[in-house]
Amino acid sequence: MQYGITFVLISCCFLSYTFASRGNEQSIFLQCVDHCNQTQCPAQLPLPLTLLFWSCKENCQYNCMQTITDKALEHGEQVFQYFGKWPFYRWMGIQEPASVLFSIGNGWVHYHYYHILKKKIPSNYYLKNAMLVYALFGMNAWIWSTVFHARDTAITEKLDYFSAGLLILYSLYYALRRLFYIQHPPWWMTLVFVSCYGIHVGYLSLIRFDYGYNMLASVVVGLIQLSLWVGWSIQQYTVDDKRRSFAYMALISVVGVALAMSLELLDFPPLLRILDAHSLWHLSTIPLMAIWYQFVLKDTTHEMKYHKSTVTTTLPIPK
Structure with a gap:
């Protein structure tokens, strides 16, 4: 996330x-x-x-x-990468079995909590639909991660990158709505996010599939979002008079995912030609994502209890 x-x-x-x-x-x-x-x-x-x-x-x-x-x-010689990948043992034609398995695990977390959110979050909570969309985007991202790691082609690579980019951008959108209590996003806010994503995908698809630009865009959005959540979490234990004792869960999740990504700095030939730093990164995000959803549930309960007038919307009357 x-x-x-x-x-x-x-x-x-x-x-x-x-x-x-x-x-x-x-x-x-x-x-x-x-x-x-x-x-x-x-x-x-x-x-x-x-x-x-x-x-x-x-x-x-x-x-x-x-x-x-x-x-x-x-002969104790150096092991090299081939076409950007370590020499993994494939299984049933799957190029990176460990990354595939852990991608499925991440996707399952989003799937599992999608149903929990749908059941436990009140329908009049202003972020319920946004949460469900986030879980759907999460499932989509990890489905294409699974496909990409199973079989690396030009198409599966793009679908993996575009789906991850969508999740990253939407995560920032969700953070802004939650932290600034935006019940009804103005049209220009939605337009900015939709346009940014459309231009991003259009550039990578029609002009040049630029890995450096794609990474820079993801990092910029990720840093903005990370800063927002870290600042909010710290505030709960310092100056906020209505502290949320569970804020540490958000801090653990967002910082943990960022630190987990640094595993790729330790890039090494895969153990037993199965486990490499990239697959371990995917493994570590599984529990961190579960912590994030637990935070969302606790946060929703707190908001409904202490700030109900701010976080509830009027439900349409059934005809």
Whole structure:
């Protein structure tokens, strides 16, 4: 939900992920793929690979990558990334099984709490629909994260990035509404957010898929949102005379997610060719997201109890 502590931190994560792909430039790799492609392709691939749209050449790349990595580990040599990814063992055609599993876990948290929010939040609470939309955007983001980590293609990559961007931007929208008690957002506020997202996706889709720009945009939005929640949380224990003892949950969640992202600074070859820093980041956000939803539930109860006139809306009368 919340992304980033500093631009430098995230930039370092991004740069390490982007430029550490020397493996696919090695002559031994290129020669292996070329030989495999000439001697084994075309070929009928196993059903799981066919269902996930693996080509014979891509299968050659995978097999060559694993063979070279085997030899590197055997001789204590450096393990390289290939096409921006570590040499993971695939399972049933899935490229990054651990990241897929943890993405599903994150998606389940949003799904689980969507139904809890729908049941427990009063219908006249001004943020109920906003909360439900947030949970839906969360499910959408992690569904496409699952798909992307299962099979990295140009399309699945864009869908993953665009869905994550939508969740980040909407998180800021929600933060502004909650922290400044905006019951009915003015048209221009909604227009600003919709336009920003439309321009963002349009630029990346029609002009240039710029990784640096995409990361910068996410960091800027994430930092604004992070600052808002951290400031509000600290205020509850310092100057606010109507303190919320549960505010620490918001602080843990937003700062925890930001810190979890720093795991990518520790980028390392995957343990057992399964677990890497990126997958551990996805694992750590599962409990942090659950803490966030628990905070939302407690916060709603508190607001309805002590600020009901401020946070309730008039429900339409059924005809």
